[in-house]
Each structure stands twice: as structure tokens, then as C-alpha cells.
Ligand SMILES: NC(=O)c1ccc[n+]([C@@H]2O[C@H](COP(=O)([O-])OP(=O)(O)OC[C@H]3O[C@@H](n4cnc5c(N)ncnc54)[C@H](O)[C@@H]3O)[C@@H](O)[C@H]2O)c1
């Protein structure tokens with residue numbers, strides 16, 4: 523039987539030591555004015571100073587947009603894009619986490635045309651690339667720099683909605699661990715768990731295929747080996763580089779496969795209760811993997827073989843135990859939240875969560891084990 527695989531990826535990726543210095547190569551006297559998309563948290567940490575200095579040395583005019591809130595609504599994204607539209611900039615550089623990169627990607631396809639971000643919610647493919655983009659992630663989490671996706675909150679629906687359009691794939695990406703140096707440990711940990719969730723969900727997804735599996739397994743190996751030192755040690759630049767590669771690979775896996783019930787059940791936590799994306803996925807990850815265990819024995823075994831390099835030393839059950847314990851150890855060590863209590867969410871919220879979670883059918887359909895409303899209720903109850 524012929525299979526068809528969906529492959530989409532940015533064409534230029536610079537990674538590792540001195541990657542930031544490649545800004546000069548990318549810009550190469552092609553542009554006049556660069557719009558820098560970032561946010562206050564990233565800018566105040568000081569990490570944008572050096573890349574901006576390189577841009578200045580390339581004789582570019584620079585305009586900086588740093589007013590973007592975390593996990594913006596479609597209207598908040600539009601506000602920044604409206605400002606940017608007046609700038610006359612012919613190049614976009616995003617320095618930030620998924621929130622910043624997603625808005626920069628939307629800006630690149632909405633800056634000269636009449637349609638808005640809200641229009642793209644209904645007809646995502648109407649957007650065409652108008653300004654080239656360079657994305658420089660400052661969290662090793664979402665993998666937005668590798669995907670054609672942009673996620674915004676739609677406030678009246680209490681939902682986060684993904685806009686998918688291949689025109690939003692960045693023209694260049696820089697993965698440089700120095701950009702993660704000032705990232706607070708708690709944010710590094712929860713965003714790293716988001717990348718872990720992407721990789722393991724894609725590997726165990728109904729949409730998994732040989733191409734997405736390559737990226738997902740490589741991401742998992744890198745994350746298991748690097749997440750703890752990358753989060754705990756400010757100067758562990760090599761481990762941070764590896765986490766950035768892992769997040770990119772996991773993003774590539776999402777494009778070729780798809781996430782499953784972890785992301786499906788975490789969406790209402792972001793949309794309705796505004797829990798940050800990384801934290802909500804980190805909270806849902808273990809309960810959903812435990813639920814899926816019975817349907818994913820083969821995949822858990824294959825992940826064990828790949829990340830440990832061992833084969834045939836353990837039974838399938840022991841391998842699944844090892845994976846779940848390893849994730850549990852990372853969660854404990856990095857003090858990642860495991861309960862919704864600290865976010866003020868309790869029994870009275872249960873039915874709304876179940877209802878909203880069950881609406882995310884697109885991702886629930888990817889889950890190897892069917893999730894009924896009763897299952898979703900049990901999974902949410904576990905984290906209350
Ligand atoms: N497009 C995609 O493929 C994709 C995939 C998954 C998630 N997302 C979306 O991405 C968003 C989440 O992105 P995120 O998890 O990267 O977090 P984020 O971009 O919201 O950033 C979280 C916080 O960390 C701060 N921060 C980021 N980098 C920093 C640094 N190096 N130093 C100091 N502070 C720093 C920011 O200022 C912010 O306050 C959500 O909206 C989510 O839905 C997109």
C-alpha cells in the first residue's frame with residue numbers, strides 16, 4: 523500500500539554555538555527595516571540586547587514590539603499586528619517563546635492584506651507570506667519555530683484555536699542555548715515538559731508514521747538526557763542547545779503526526795482558566811499516559827529501547843514502568859505542578875472541563891485509547 527507523509531519544515535536552521543552570529547548571514551544586506559517581536563519578560567531579561575546589536579551592525583533600522591501579553595487572544599495579537607502594519611518593516615525577527623513566535627508568524631501573512639487574525643480563524647489558508655521571518659526561540663518548549671501553526675485564544679469561546687497555514691513556516695530559525703540563559707527555572711521546566719508531551723504524544727498518536735517517529739524519538743532521547751541540567755544550571759549552554767533541538771524536533775513531529783489526549787484535555791485549562799500552556803500539559807501528562815498505557819505498550823517499549831539503548835532486558839510492563847517513573851522523577855525534581863488545586867480549580871469546575879475537553883475531538887481522535895466523557899472525568903479528578 524502506498525503511504526503519503528506530510529513533511530513541512532523551515533529550510534534554514536542554524537543551531538549550536540555561535541548560531542546567533544548567523545543573523546548577519548541571514549540578513550545579508552537584503553532588508554532595510556527589521557521589526558523585532560518580543561515581550562516584556564524576554565526583553566527585560568536582557569537576552570535580546572546582543573541580537574539587536576548584531577542587527578544594528580548590519581545597518582538595519584529597527585522597531586521593537588514588546589507589548590504582547592503571554593498567550594494572547596486573537597484581538598491582542600491583532601493590536602500588535604496593527605502597530606506593525608504602520609512600520610514599513612520588510613523583515614520580522616521574533617525573539618520569545620511560543621506566544622511571541624505565533625504572533626510574528628501571523629504578522630508575516632497579514633501585514634499588507636485586508637484580512638485580520640479573526641478572518642484567519644475561519645479561513646486560515648487565505649493568508650499569503652508578505653514579509654520574511656527569522657524565529658529565535660527563548661523557551662525550549664512549543665516548537666512553534668518548526669511548525670506552520672499559530673495558536674490564539676478566542677475569548678468568547680474560552681478556547682485556544684490553532685491557525686494552520688504552511689505560509690507561516692519561518693524562513694530561518696536560530697537555535698542558540700544562550701537565549702535560554704535567563705529563563706526562570708520554573709518556566710524552563712514547564713515548557714520543557716510541553717516539548718516532552720509533544721514528542722511522546724506524537725509517537726503514540728494514531729497519526730504516527732515513520733517520519734514523525736524519527737523526530738519524536740530523537741526529541742525524547744535529548745529531553746530525557748538534558749532537561750534537568752538545562753533547567754537547573756544557568757550556564758549549561760550545551761544542554762540548553764540540546765533542549766532547543768529537541769523542541770524543534772518535537773515540533774517537526776507534530777507537523778507530520780499530531781498530539782493526542784494530553785493536549786486535548788489541557789486545552790480547556792488554558793482557554794477557560796488561563797493556566798500557561800506548558801504547565802497545563804505538564805499537569806495532564808502523567809495521568810493521560812497512565813490511562814493510555816494499556817493501548818501503547820508496544821510504543822512505550824520502543825521508546826524505552828531507543829532512549830536507553832537497551833533491548834530485550836525488560837518485559838513490556840517493566841519498560842512502561844521505566845518510562846512513567848522517569849517522567850515522574852523529572853516532574854518531582856523540577857517541582858513541576860501536578861495539581862489544579864493551586865490554580866483554584868476544584869470539583870465545581872469538573873463538568874465544564876469535561877465538556878470543553880471532549881470538544882477537542884481533532885486531538886482526541888488521535889489518541890490510541892478511546893477517551894469517553896467518563897474517562898475524561900476520572901483523569902481530571904486525578905489532578906484535583
Ligand atoms: N505554534 C505552535 O506550534 C505552538 C505549539 C505549542 C504551543 N503554542 C503556543 O505557545 C504559547 C506558549 O509559549 P511558551 O510556552 O513558549 O511560553 P510564552 O511564550 O508564553 O512565555 C512564557 C513566559 O516566559 C517568559 N520568557 C520566555 N522566554 C524567556 C527567557 N529566555 N528569559 C526570561 N523570560 C522568558 C515570557 O516573557 C513569558 O512571561 C501558547 O499560546 C501556546 O498555545 C504554539
Ligand SMILES: [Zn+2]
Nearest residue numbers: 664716720803
Ligand atoms: Zn504544546
